[in-house]
Amino acid sequence: MRLDLAGKAVLVTGAASGIGLACARAFLAEGAQVGLVDRESVPVLEGDVMAVRADVTDEPKLAAAIATVARRFGGLDVVVGCAGISGPVGTPLAETTVEDFASVLAVNVTGQFLLAKHARPWLSPGASVVFLASDSAFVCAPGMVPYCASKGAVVALTRALSVELDGVRVNCVCPSVVDTPMARGDLGPVLDDPAFPVQAAEDVAQHVLYLASARSRTVDGQAVLADFGVSARSGFPA
Numbered sequence: 001m002r003l004d005l006a007g008k009a010v011l012v013t014g015a016a017s018g019i020g021l022a023c024a025r026a027f028l029a030e031g032a033q034v035g036l037v038d039r040e041s042v043p044v045l046e047g048d049v050m051a052v053r054a055d056v057t058d059e060p061k062l063a064a065a066i067a068t069v070a071r072r073f074g075g076l077d078v079v080v081g082c083a084g085i086s087g088p089v090g091t092p093l094a095e096t097t098v099e100d101f102a103s104v105l106a107v108n109v110t111g112q113f114l115l116a117k118h119a120r121p122w123l124s125p126g127a128s129v130v131f132l133a134s135d136s137a138f139v140c141a142p143g144m145v146p147y148c149a150s151k152g153a154v155v156a157l158t159r160a161l162s163v164e165l166d167g168v169r170v171n172c173v174c175p176s177v178v179d180t181p182m183a184r185g186d187l188g189p190v191l192d193d194p195a196f197p198v199q200a201a202e203d204v205a206q207h208v209l210y211l212a213s214a215r216s217r218t219v220d221g222q223a224v225l226a227d228f229g230v231s232a233r234s235g236f237p238a
C-alpha cells in the first residue's frame with residue numbers, strides 16, 4: 001500500500017525514545033519532513049528533520065516548539081502525540097498519591113490536549129492527528145490506576161477532538177505491551193518470555209503511519225486496538 005507521505009510535514013512528541021522514535025524513523029523513511037519534540041535530547045536521525053526540546057505540560061514552551069517546527073515546514077500535515085509516562089506501576093490504590101495521579105494525567109492527557117490546541121492553527125486541510133493511547137483504556141492490570149484512567153481519557157479526548165476539529169481527522173492507537181524503555185523499566189525480563197505477547201515499536205509505527213495517511217481518510221474519532229486479539233476473548237469457560 002502506498003502511503004504517499006513523502007514531503008508531508010509531521011510533528012512527533014515523545015520522539016526521543018520508544019514508539020515516538022520508531023514513528024519518527026518510519027515517517028523519515030517515507031520521505032516526510034519530521035519535527036521531533038521531547039523533553040529529553042533526541043538521537044541524531046538522517047533526513048529532513050528538526051528537533052526541539054519541550055515538555056508537553058509546559059504550555060508556552062510546547063506552543064513555541066510547535067510554532068518553530070510548523071514555520072520551518074510551512075505548516076503541519078500530521079501531528080503524533082507519543083509523549084507519555086506510566087507512573088506508579090504495581091502500586092496499590094492506597095499507596096497511589098494524588099501527586100502521582102496528577103502527574104500522569106498532566107503528561108498523558110493535558111499534554112495531548114495542549115498539543116492539539118497549539119497545533120490546530122498550523123494544520124493543513126485534511127490533516128491527521130494521531131495520539132498514543134493504550135489497551136489500558138479498555139483492559140486494566142492492577143496497580144496502574146493513574147495510567148489506565150489517563151488512557152481512557154485519551155480515547156475520549158480523541159472522539160471530542162474529532163467532533164471539534166472540522167477538516168482534521170483525530171484517531172488514537174491502543175497497543176498492548178510494546179518493547180520500549182518504558183515497558184522494560186516497568187516490567188523487566190517478562191518481556192523476553194516467548195509466552196508473553198509483546199509487540200515492537202515499529203509495529204505501532206505502522207498503525208500510526210496508516211492513520212496519518214490519506215489511505216485512512218474515512219477513519220476518524222477511532223481507537224485502533226492492537227493487542228493480538230487478547231481483549232476479544234470472553235471469560236466463558238470453553
Ligand SMILES: NC(=O)c1ccc[n+]([C@@H]2O[C@H](COP(=O)([O-])OP(=O)(O)OC[C@H]3O[C@@H](n4cnc5c(N)ncnc54)[C@H](O)[C@@H]3O)[C@@H](O)[C@H]2O)c1
Nearest residue numbers: 014016017018019039055056083084132134177178180182
Ligand atoms: N510501551 C508500551 O508498552 C506502551 C503500550 C501502550 C501505549 N504506550 C504509550 O506509547 C507512548 C510512548 O511510550 P513508549 O513506550 O515509547 O515510552 P518511552 O518512555 O520509551 O518514550 C516516551 C517518550 O516521551 C517523552 N516524554 C515523557 N514525558 C514527557 C513530557 N512531559 N514532555 C515531553 N516529552 C515527554 C520521554 O522523554 C520519552 O522520550 C506513551 O504515551 C505510552 O503510554 C506504550
